[in-house]
Each structure stands twice: as C-alpha cells, then as structure tokens.
Amino acid sequence: MQLERQGMKWQIALGAALLAVLIGSMFLPLFKVTGERYISAAMKANTHAEEEDLDAAKKAGTEEVTDQYQKNTSKRKEKAKEFDKKIDEKSDRISGIHFIRWAFSSGKEYDFPGAVYVEKKDIKKSGVTKIFRIMAMLLLLPILVGAANLVFMLVRRKTYPVWLLISGLMEVACQGIFWLVMPGMIWDKISAYIKCFTLIGEKTLLIKGTGKCAIQSMMVEFMSSEIYVGLGVAGALLLCAILFMTACRPDRMSPNAPAKGVFQQGEWDVGGPVLDLSEQWDDFMKTNQAMDSFGNQAAAEEAFLTGYVKPGGVLYGIHGEYQGCRLEIQQGEEIVLGRDPQYCGLVFSNRKVSRRHCGIRYDGDTGNYQVIDYSSNGTTFADGSMAKAGTYISVPAGTILNMAKGAEQIRLGRGTVQ
Numbered sequence: 001m002q003l004e005r006q007g008m009k010w011q012i013a014l015g016a017a018l019l020a021v022l023i024g025s026m027f028l029p030l031f032k033v034t035g036e037r038y039i040s041a042a043m044k045a046n047t048h049a050e051e052e053d054l055d056a057a058k059k060a061g062t063e064e065v066t067d068q069y070q071k072n073t074s075k076r077k078e079k080a081k082e083f084d085k086k087i088d089e090k091s092d093r094i095s096g097i098h099f100i101r102w103a104f105s106s107g108k109e110y111d112f113p114g115a116v117y118v119e120k121k122d123i124k125k126s127g128v129t130k131i132f133r134i135m136a137m138l139l140l141l142p143i144l145v146g147a148a149n150l151v152f153m154l155v156r157r158k159t160y161p162v163w164l165l166i167s168g169l170m171e172v173a174c175q176g177i178f179w180l181v182m183p184g185m186i187w188d189k190i191s192a193y194i195k196c197f198t199l200i201g202e203k204t205l206l207i208k209g210t211g212k213c214a215i216q217s218m219m220v221e222f223m224s225s226e227i228y229v230g231l232g233v234a235g236a237l238l239l240c241a242i243l244f245m246t247a248c249r250p251d252r253m254s255p256n257a258p259a260k261g262v263f264q265q266g267e268w269d270v271g272g273p274v275l276d277l278s279e280q281w282d283d284f285m286k287t288n289q290a291m292d293s294f295g296n297q298a299a300a301e302e303a304f305l306t307g308y309v310k311p312g313g314v315l316y317g318i319h320g321e322y323q324g325c326r327l328e329i330q331q332g333e334e335i336v337l338g339r340d341p342q343y344c345g346l347v348f349s350n351r352k353v354s355r356r357h358c359g360i361r362y363d364g365d366t367g368n369y370q371v372i373d374y375s376s377n378g379t380t381f382a383d384g385s386m387a388k389a390g391t392y393i394s395v396p397a398g399t400i401l402n403m404a405k406g407a408e409q410i411r412l413g414r415g416t417v418q
Contacts, residue, residue, distance in 0.1 A: 035080030158389030313362025
C-alpha cells in the first residue's frame with residue numbers, strides 16, 4: 001500500500017507523543033497527602049489488625065478507631081482538619097521528580113505527618129534511605145529508557161516497536177514493584193524506630209502484618225495522578241508496539257511481488273524460482289511499452305533479443321554471502337534485502353542482517369540508485385553515511401552498501417564482480 005511504502009510516518013508521531021507524555025508524567029503529583037486520605041489508610045490498618053487477631057486488636061483499642069471514625073462523621077471531619085493543619089502546604093502534593101530529588105539529597109528529613117518515633121533512636125540509621133533510593137530508581141528508569149527511545153526515534157526518523165514494548169513493560173513492572181513490594185521493605189527497616197502513628201496505636205502495630213499494611217495503605221491512599229497517567233501511557237505503548245509489529249508493520253512488502261532480475265555468475269537466492277526467458281519477455285513488454293516503442297511485436301522481439309532494452313541497474317556482491325555474484329534489476333523496480341524470504345527479494349542468512357534490511361531501486365534517467373532503510377540495525381555506506389528510514393535517498397553508481405557492520409557488502413552498479 002502507498003501508506004506502507006511512505007514509511008507510515010504517523011507511527012513516529014504517535015510513538016514520540018506517547019513517550020513525551022511518559023516523560024512528562026514525572027512532573028505530575030505522585031502523592032497527594034490529606035487528612036481524609038490518611039484516616040482512610042489508618043482505618044484499613046486497624047481493620048487488618050482486627051481480622052488478624054481480634055482479641056489483641058480489641059485490647060489495642062482498634063474498636064474505638066473503627067467505630068468513631070466512620071466516613072461522613074463529624075469526628076472524622078474534625079480529625080481530618082486537625083491533620084491537614086500539620087501538613088506543610090508545600091508537601092501536600094509530591095511529584096515524581098520531587099521524590100527523586102528528595103531520595104538522593106543529603107541530610108534528608110524523615111518528619112512524616114502522623115508518625116511518633118522511638119526516643120533516642122535515629123531513623124536515619126535504619127537503612128531506609130537505600131529503600132527510598134531504590135524507589136527513586138524505579139521511577140527514573142522507565143523515563144531514561146523512554147527518553148533514549150524518543151531521541152533515537154527522532155534522530156533516525158523511524159519507530160522501534162521492540163523498544164516501545166520494552167518502555168511499556170518497564171513502566172508497568174517498575175510501578176508494580178514501587179507500590180506493591182516497597183511498602184513491606186520500608187516497614188522492615190523502620191519498624192524498630194516507629195512507636196505509633198496517629199490512630200494506629202503502638203500495640204496495634206505489634207499485630208502481625210499491621211505495620212506493612214499501614215505503610216501500604218498510606219501509599220495507596222496518597223496515590224495521585226502520576227501512576228494513572230504512567231500506566232495509561234504504558235498500556236498505549238504496549239498496544240502500539242504490538243500493532244506496529246503485526247497489523248501496522250511499516251514498509252511491509254507484498255509477498256506476491258518478489259524482485260526480478262537477470263542472473264549471472266552465481267545464483268542469487270530471491271526466495272522464489274529463477275525467471276525464465278518468457279517471463280522476462282512478458283516483463284519487457286509491460287515495463288518498456290514495447291508495442292508503442294517499436295510498432296509491432298516482431299520489431300519489439302528483435303529489439304529484446306538483440307539487447308535493445310531500457311537500461312537497468314546492476315548489483316555486485318563484493319563481500320560476504322553473495323561475493324562474486326551479480327544481479328540486474330529493472331528500472332523503477334525495488335529489490336528488498338533481508339533475512340525474511342516472505343518479503344525480501346535477496347535473502348541473507350547472516351543474523352545481523354535485519355528481517356527487512358533495506359530496499360534498492362534504479363533510476364535509469366539519472367543513472368543513480370535509490371536506497372531506503374527498513375532495518376533496526378541501520379544501513380551504512382562506505383563513506384560512513386547512513387540510509388534514511390522511511391525515505392529514499394539517491395546515491396551515485398559505484399556506491400558500496402554495508403550491512404551487518406560490513407560483513408555483507410553490495411556495490412550498486414559500476415564495476416565487475418570481485
């Protein structure tokens with residue numbers, strides 16, 4: 001389809017937009033701390049304690065909390081306002097980038113609202129700093145991978161579906177570890193340093209699993225827009241990556257259009273049968289409009305047999321799998337080089353060659369060749385320049401095309417087989 005042959009540049013725009021949103025999500029609120037949300041977390045911790053050990057929970061006073069601080073009660077509203085007054089206005093909304101800076105800063109303060117610390121114990125010695133830094137890396141890693149992916153996409157002007165897939169999976173995995181695994185690790189480090197929390201008594205925290213439940217409930221209740229945007233973008237990246245590798249694959253060649261050529265001095269693997277003379281005659285009649293050019297079929301046939309045909313291009317294998325081989329291609333016709341016999345006219349076995357590596361056309365009017373890059377590894381020329389993804393560039397005859405870091409070399413016209 002024409003859309004496919006133009007490289008489907010909308011893929012680049014869509015992929016870049018999603019990656020940009022993923023990077024921008026770091027500046028959205030990661031935590032939103034309010035009194036109402038804190039009370040909800042405390043209620044969950046007390047309920048967990050009752051479910052774990054009802055007798056011990058009653059002795060710890062959990063019934064008083066769960067009975068008196070139900071939703072929409074006046075006592076709960078008053079407690080929430082009291083808690084809100086203790087919260088610094090600058091810390092009620094904590095963005096992802098703010099959390100990362102805090103986690104890696106020196107002299108960090110651990111004055112968390114609602115926490116009462118054990119006297120004569122310095123929580124900085126608990127080792128929780130390492131946990132917070134791991135959490136910061138979990139936030140930062142998908143952003144770094146996404147940023148690198150975005151830069152490569154814009155510079156190379158092509159999509160990398162595998163890396164879009166990796167970016168999406170990494171965001172989901174890192175968010176899952178951040179919210180589900182890290183709370184337990186935090187509590188393991190600080191349990192000996194925390195005496196109690198507001199509405200979560202000291203004896204309540206002694207009940208199995210309550211401390212971890214309290215930390216996890218607080219994180220979940222304080223969860224803000226960053227995670228929703230991040231997971232939403234991750235889902236979109238995964239969907240796009242799958243579509244780009246299947247239904248919306250860019251630059252996909254039709255399996256019914258293998259490249260045609262004249263075979264000399266060596267056999268080229270074109271993923272199909274070698275053309276016989278009758279097929280070449282049919283192509284000559286169609287592509288050169290022989291009847292119009294020569295007046296009748298007899299004159300056209302004579303011109304064909306004597307070599308009076310519109311000039312085509314020649315590819316020479318000078319190094320690698322097809323060294324010593326020569327292939328003629330007709331004007332305006334494209335031959336695709338790669339490992340996939342379904343889409344490629346010239347099939348390589350070298351694993352460093354992409355499934356669809358590049359396409360080559362010959363322009364008889366100028367004598368130049370047109371090259372387009374379809375690969376994930378890049379297609380380079382002898383002078384170090386690179387073919388462009390999704391766009392044909394014109395190169396003169398004699399240009400040497402390198403694939404698989406020079407392991408496979410093809411000369412475009414001009415010269416004999418080496």
